[in-house]
Amino acid sequence: MASSPLKVWWHELNTWEPDEARHFYSATLGWDFQPTTLPDGTRYWVAHKDGRAVGGIFQLTEPDFEGIPSHWMTYLAVDDIAAAQKRAEQVGGEILRPAFRLPGVGRLSIVADTSGAVIGLIQPDDHTAELRTPVH
Structure with missing residues (x-):
């Protein structure tokens, strides 16, 4: 039986510097950002290009993410x-x-x-x- 590959569903930047990241990706890729609040009160920014959601930015905070460098996270469906x-x-x-x-x-x-x-x-x-x- 053949199986199909998993679909990449979402790309998320986990970063200590969300303001700088939004500036960088806005200037580099032309992304717009819409702020939102996650259910636990955490800030999150959804990136859009040409009106389509293309990813998100999550702010890393201490102590939960201490020692974890900024990185891109891919989610597979x-x-x-x-x-x-x-x-x-x-x-x-x-x-x-x-x-x-x-x-x-x-x-x-x-x-x-x-x-x-x-x-x-x-x-x-x-x-x-x-x-x-x-x-x-």
């Missing part, structure tokens, strides 16, 4: 995030952030592979999948 986490652990991966629900978006998780490389997983809400074309 999965059909069943609990099953994906279980398979990751079965082959030696590590769940860095267990699945959690982001209202209006879906269930997200952060995992590390056996080499320590980190990737985000997302099980998009049904309505989100209908409204948004995955980023390629």
Whole structure:
């Protein structure tokens, strides 16, 4: 049975300097940013290009992210995030952030592979999948 590759669903910059990042990507790529607040009160900026959401910026803060450098995070869409986490652990991966629900978006998780490389997983809400074309 052939399987299709996972879809890249979202790109997110996790940074200590969101103001500088917004300036850089606005000047470099022509992105506009719309601020929003996540359910836990954290600020988040959705990047748009030509009216289409293309990614986001998340501000790293201490003590939760102490020692973590600024980085881009890619989220891959999965059909069943609990099953994906279980398979990751079965082959030696590590769940860095267990699945959690982001209202209006879906269930997200952060995992590390056996080499320590980190990737985000997302099980998009049904309505989100209908409204948004995955980023390629």
